[in-house]
Amino acid sequence: MFPQAVVDFYTGNQELLWFSTLFADLGCTLILYRLFGKAGLQVAIALAILLANLQGPKLTVIFGMQTSLGVIFYSSIFFATDVLSENYGKEAANKAVRMGFAVSVIVLLMMSLALLYQPSTRPETAAYSASIHEAFATIVNFTPRFIFGSLLAYYISQHFDVWAFHKIKSWTGERWLWLRNNGSTLSSQVVDTTIYSLVAWWGIVDLKTALALGAAKYVFKAAIAAIDTVFIYWARSSFRHRAVHEAA
Secondary structure (H helix, E strand, C coil), rough: CCCHHHHHHHHHHHHHHHHHHHHHHHHHHHHHHHHHCCCHHHHHHHHHHHHHHEEEHHHHHECEEEEEHHHHHHHHHHHHHHHHHHHHHHHHHHHHHHHHHHHHHHHHHHHHHCCCCCCCCCCCCCHHHHHHHHHHHHCCCCCCCHHHHHHHHHHHHHHHHHHHHHHHHHHCCCCCCHHHHHHHHHHHHHHHHHHHHHHHHHHHEEEEHHHHHHHHHHHHHHHHHHHHHHHHHHHHHHHHHHHHHHHH
């Protein structure tokens, strides 16, 4: 898809690739908001869930720490719900959380059903079909622990994020958007990471290793929360007139 020069550059600069992916993800969320308003943010949440599920199994090493690509896309969900909270209120954000949960369930169900279809055995496509089936199975062959852990962590942490955002806003009013954005996201990510690490990893690995894996993910989530502060100010200052118009 990309020119070979771009591939070569990012192959040798994985940290820059991580930042480029993060900025592209947050930027696309703002574009969806700019084009479609509240519905655009809801679409962004559903899209992030799809990307997190598809790319979650892909592991890489950034800044010397092993991480999943799903962290970027999953963390952007918190950004989208914070924009909804700021510009449309608590109920709109909670509704988006419930919609995201429904999307998660449907995605997991449909992708799991897809694995039940056997690859084509016709001579002209058998080899290709088998290789695609095996690759697909590697990505979406979810274990019950993963499914339960991811859904539980998402539902609890997202609702906590919305609650914390508005709790901080009740203390600060319209001031200090950076505080409620970072405070709600950082605290809810503790909830999310702890639940997922204990449910999905503890038992497969020992408790110390499960917590260490969660701690590494949290470092990246905290960095994303700090970076998306710039984007949430942009979303409020540039597009808030849209929220007023939609509410009218």
